[in-house]
Amino acid sequence: MKNILKNRIYIIILAIFPLKGCNNLLQEDPPSNISLANFYQSEEDALVGLYGAYSNLYGLVSQAPNYGEMVADDMTISPIVPDAFEWDEFTFNSEVTNGLWSQCYSAINRANEVILYTEGIDFEGGRKADIIAEARALRAFYYFHLARAMGGVPLYDSPTVGFDNIYEPRSTEDAVFDFIIQDLQVAADELEPTSPSGRLNSDIANALLARVYLFRNDFQNALAHAETVINSGRYRLLDDYADLFKPENDNSPEHIYQIQYLSGESNNPLPGRYGPRAPSGPYGNSFWAGTTVPGSYAPSAEFIAENPVSYRRSMTIADHYEHIDGVTGIITMQEVYGGSFPYYISKFNDREGELQSGVNYTVFRYADILLIAAEALNETDPNNPKKYEWINRVRERARNGVESDLPDLNALTQDQFRTAVLEERRFELAFENQRAWDLKRRNLFLDKMRAQGKNVEDFMVTFPIPDMQTQLNPNLEQNPGW
Structure with a gap:
C-alpha cells in the first residue's frame, strides 16, 4: 500500500x-x-x-x-x-x-x-x-x-x-x-538513505545533486553523486519498460523519487493530457477512456520520425488503440483523425483511471541516473569503458530481446558519445519533462527550435x-x- x-x-x-x-x-x-x-x-x-x-x-x-x-x-x-x-x-x-x-x-x-x-x-x-x-x-x-x-x-x-x-x-x-x-x-x-514513499532521503538528495551539477556542466561532481546512487545497490531497472508507468508499479525499485498520487483522493492530472481526445463524430468521447480526457499533448513529427524502432518506441507512442469497451476492437488514429493526429503519447496510459489517475509522478528513476553517470564519465574520463556499460544497460532494456534494435554502443569518439547519450536521454525519458533542460544545458535549444520553424529569440532560453x-x-x- x-x-x-x-x-x-x-x-x-x-x-x-x-x-x-x-x-x-x-x-x-x-x-x-x-x-x-x-x-x-x-x-x-x-x-x-x-x-x-x-x-x-x-x-x-x-x-x-x-x-x-x-x-x-x-x-x-x-x-x-x-x-x-x-x-x-x-x-x-x-x-x-x-x-x-x-x-x-x-x-x-x-x-x-x-x-x-x-x-x-x-x-x-x-x-x-x-x-x-x-x-x-x-x-x-x-x-x-x-x-x-x-x-x-x-x-x-x-x-x-x-x-x-x-x-x-x-x-x-x-x-x-x-x-x-x-x-x-x-x-x-x-x-537516512531510505524513507517513507514521498519523503526525501539521502539517495534522493544525491540524485538531485547529480542533476543540478549536470545542468551546471560540472561533470566531475555529477558523476560522483550519480555513482553514489548507483553504488548503493538499492535500485535496478525494471525488466519491462512499460511497467514503469503503471499505477500498480508505483514506488518500484527503479523509482528513486516519486510524488505520490491516489486515484479518487489526489489525482495525477497528466495522464489524461497525453491521451487522445476524440473529435465530434461517430466515436464521440468514449473510445479511448470512459470520459472525455483533455488530450492536450501530441508527439511532434520530428520525434515520430527520429525515434528508432524498438520496443521502447512502441510503448511510448502509438497509432492505434483498443476501444475502451473491450468489444469494438482496434481503432487507428487515421480512422478517427483522418491523418491530422497520426500518433498519440501512449507512455502514460492509465485509461481505467481516466481523470482520476493514481499513477505517481516520477521525479527521478534509475535509468536517468545511469545516463547522467555515462554522460559525465564521457566528459571526465572519455576512455573509461564503464560509460558503455551504463548506457547499454538502458538500451538493452529498451530493445526487449530484439537484437537488431538499439544494438550496444562501443568504439565511439567522445563527441559521438555526447550525441549518443543525449539522444538516449531523449527517447528513454521522453515526455518526462527533461528534454528542454537537456537542450538548454547543451546550448542546442535555439538551433533545435528554429529547425522546427519556431520563432524563438535568443533571450527565450530563460523564462x-x-x-x-x-x-x-x-x-x-x-x-x-x-
Whole structure:
C-alpha cells in the first residue's frame, strides 16, 4: 500500500491549520508569524510544517510539461485541443511564470519556517536534525526549479516577517546554485538513505545533486553523486519498460523519487493530457477512456520520425488503440483523425483511471541516473569503458530481446558519445519533462527550435520574471528581452 506522505495526514492538517506562505510576494503579516512561533511546540508540529512544504509539489507537477517538453522539440499541442498554443509557439507573456513563482516561493517560505522554528523545539537531536535537513532539501528542490527557469532569483534563508525582507533583489545565478548545493549536501550527509514513499532521503538528495551539477556542466561532481546512487545497490531497472508507468508499479525499485498520487483522493492530472481526445463524430468521447480526457499533448513529427524502432518506441507512442469497451476492437488514429493526429503519447496510459489517475509522478528513476553517470564519465574520463556499460544497460532494456534494435554502443569518439547519450536521454525519458533542460544545458535549444520553424529569440532560453513580481518589488530586474 502506498504511503502518501505519511498516509496523507498533512492534507487533513492543512485543512484545519493552513500554514501561511506567499502566493505573490512572500508577504506575511506579523501576527501570523507570532502564531507560527507559538504553534511550533513539538516534533509533531514540525512535521505538520514539513508536510505543508511538501504540498506545493503538486502544483509543480501540473506545470512541468510546459517547461520541460512543450517548449522543446519532441512534444507539441494536440491538433484537436490546442489549449497550450502559446507555449508551443513561444507567444506567452511575462505573466506565464507567476504560477511557478508562487508555488515555489510559498513552499520556500514554509520550509524556512520549519528550519527556523524546529530548531527551538525540545526533542531528540537526531530527529530534529533530520527534519531540518529534509526542509533544506525541499527548499533546494524549489529553488532549482526557479533558477533553472529564470536564472538568478531572490534568495530567502529565513521566513518573511512583516515587510522587513520582502524586497530582496535578485541574487546571481551562481549564488542561487551555490545555495541549492549547500542545502542538498546537508541533506545528503544527514538523512537516512531510505524513507517513507514521498519523503526525501539521502539517495534522493544525491540524485538531485547529480542533476543540478549536470545542468551546471560540472561533470566531475555529477558523476560522483550519480555513482553514489548507483553504488548503493538499492535500485535496478525494471525488466519491462512499460511497467514503469503503471499505477500498480508505483514506488518500484527503479523509482528513486516519486510524488505520490491516489486515484479518487489526489489525482495525477497528466495522464489524461497525453491521451487522445476524440473529435465530434461517430466515436464521440468514449473510445479511448470512459470520459472525455483533455488530450492536450501530441508527439511532434520530428520525434515520430527520429525515434528508432524498438520496443521502447512502441510503448511510448502509438497509432492505434483498443476501444475502451473491450468489444469494438482496434481503432487507428487515421480512422478517427483522418491523418491530422497520426500518433498519440501512449507512455502514460492509465485509461481505467481516466481523470482520476493514481499513477505517481516520477521525479527521478534509475535509468536517468545511469545516463547522467555515462554522460559525465564521457566528459571526465572519455576512455573509461564503464560509460558503455551504463548506457547499454538502458538500451538493452529498451530493445526487449530484439537484437537488431538499439544494438550496444562501443568504439565511439567522445563527441559521438555526447550525441549518443543525449539522444538516449531523449527517447528513454521522453515526455518526462527533461528534454528542454537537456537542450538548454547543451546550448542546442535555439538551433533545435528554429529547425522546427519556431520563432524563438535568443533571450527565450530563460523564462521571464512575472510582471506582477517586478511591479510589487522595485528591486527585481526583468530578464533581458521580456
